[in-house]
Amino acid sequence: MDTNYFAQHIQCSRFEKQDLMDYIQILMELATHARDYGLLDLDRRIHSDPVRYCDPFLRKAVNLIADISDPRLVRKVLYNYIVAGNFTGGNFLKSVVITETAIAMMMQQDLDYIFSFLVPSYFGLEFDGVIQKMFREFKASKHIL
Numbered sequence: 001m002d003t004n005y006f007a008q009h010i011q012c013s014r015f016e017k018q019d020l021m022d023y024i025q026i027l028m029e030l031a032t033h034a035r036d037y038g039l040l041d042l043d044r045r046i047h048s049d050p051v052r053y054c055d056p057f058l059r060k061a062v063n064l065i066a067d068i069s070d071p072r073l074v075r076k077v078l079y080n081y082i083v084a085g086n087f088t089g090g091n092f093l094k095s096v097v098i099t100e101t102a103i104a105m106m107m108q109q110d111l112d113y114i115f116s117f118l119v120p121s122y123f124g125l126e127f128d129g130v131i132q133k134m135f136r137e138f139k140a141s142k143h144i145l
Contacts, residue, residue: 001079001082001083005083006096009087009088009089009092010089010092010093010096010122011088011089012089012090012092012093013089013090014126016089016090016093017090017093017123017124017126017127019090020090020093020094020097020123021130021131021134023055023058023094023097023098024097024115024119024131024134025134025138026052026053026058027097027098027101027115027119028111028115028134028135028138030042030045030046030062030101030105031101031104031105031111031114031115032111032142032144033045034065034105035105035108035111039065039066039105039106040066042062042065042066043062043063043065043066046058046059046062055094055098057078057081057094057095057098058098060078060081061074061078061098061099061102062102064077064078064102065102065105065106071103071106071107074102074103074106075099075103078095078098078099078102079099081095082095082096082099093122093123096122097119097122100118100119100122101114101118101119104118111135111139111144112135115131115132115134115135115138116132116135119131120132
């Protein structure tokens, strides 16, 4: 996926970005679970609560994490789904954030890096503080150091 394609498809409104905050919360939960119990247990977790984890792209990402050990291949497959689905706006942004969070989990990136820097960077400076605050509150509620 080239930069022009990416730039054209990721554009979305403030309201669309705001609607994605629930997904950020879910990704925080999954990343914490992966850190504590391993990547393979994520598949069990999403299947144990199909209502909470009902998004098909999220479910596909978790399935790929469990089935493929190479993060480059997972990224390639997920981006192929994004392009084939012709995702735009909020759906494109959501899918990219799910993809990049999944890859970061596979690479055992620190949760602070993922949710204080990586994920906010896809939302722009306007949401940088919002997502960082969400993560601080999430960490405090889960007693994560």
